[in-house]
Amino acid sequence: MSTARPFALRLFVPSGLPEGMRIVEKTNWSGIGYVIPRSQLKEFTQRDEAARPGVYVLSGPDPEGGADLVYIGEADPLGRRLEQHQAREFWTTAYAFTSKDGYLNKAHAQHLEARLIRLAQAAKRCRLENAVQGRSITLAEMDRAVAEGFRVAVADGFLEELLLCCPVLGLRAFEQATGKPAQANRRLFHLKGPGASGQGFESPGGFTVLRGARARSEFVESTPPAWVQARAQLVSQGVFLQEPTGLTLAQDYEFNSPSQAAMALLARTANGRIEWKDAKGVTLKEHQEQAAAAASAEGEG
Structure with missing residues (x-):
């Protein structure tokens, strides 16, 4: 992740209940994220964004103890795939991410899924339930720029902004330690x-x-x-x-x-x-x- 810089998030709780579904948007980001308690999955599937392609993370306590158990996936549409995951017993919360403008497509979602799986494997902060590595597909140059968050140029993009949102939402599966204090005057x-x-x-x-x-x-x-x-x-x-x-x-x-x-x-x-x-x-x-x-x-x- 690039050098830390201030940013602002907009958090909306449509039910009015603090423990309910939360919607997150970030300034200058075309994406939108959802934190979905399992009991409120139906509320998400009724929203327009549930009909779009995107990536998602299922998270819950690991029955074997230790860190959380996590499953990372992509879908088009998101809502239908998350409903199918009712058969998985472990998860208590789903995190879903898509674009507000519909620019993210199935190919981009597949590429993002593969990137997130690799990031989680490298961070080792959770136990992954994924049996496969995800499909890192070949994209045209412009499509790859979208999926990678326009990193071909210098602008920030979808994946980088998504990763900034995750820790704020309580999803820390992708964070890796920096190896040095964030500030030079921090003590060892x-x-x-x-x-x-x-x-x-x-x-x-x-x-x-x-x-x-x-x-x-x-x-x-x-x-x-x-x-x-x-x-x-x-x-x-x-x-x-x-x-x-x-x-x-x-x-x-x-x-x-x-x-x-x-x-x-x-x-x-x-x-x-x-x-x-x-x-x-x-x-x-x-x-x-x-x-x-x-x-x-x-x-x-």
Whole structure:
């Protein structure tokens, strides 16, 4: 994704219920997105956009524990295909994206599906239910420019704008850790324990641990089973690599919190705000408290 820049989203809840279907539009984007609770799928299928081609993501808790289970697809029309997915039991929310002007066609949707599947596979933030890779088809130059978000030139486009919307809507399957703090003055924190060591930093979605971190192989007996399953899933996805001396983090990876990051490395329950320390031994908790105090003093001034 390109250098971060401010942007605005317009969010509309047609039912008036906070937990209901949400419609998202973004300034200077020809697309439109829907966040559809499973119980409100019928409401979506009655809208004009449901008759158009587009891409969609089904998301729900993974029965095996750990991250969410996700299915990525394309359809023309969107509504009919989503109705067919009522047979899939795992999903609780559908995310659907199409164009407001009808310019997106079936070929573009197929290409976007393939790109999203590859992005999710690279990010490894969820378990993909897709049995196939998606079809990356050959498009004419102009059509490819549309599907890729007009990236042939310098303008932002459909896919890039879609990816900006996803985290705001709670869909984080495509986010990849940057490998460095978003701001140059952000601190690196360190963690050490029996068979474990690593570096990381606070990031917008939680806490990012840098590639090469070492994790203890065996959990202590008191560790909650859910977290044991969650790390096992990270191993199966290739986020952690099993080596003779333990586990090694194969990529920069963003955990939902400092504590989740600490537990993944230490193989036990842990308070990440205390376990993560800077080069001088100052804990993350102390840094957060100092920052809060400084902000409070500035506000009072």
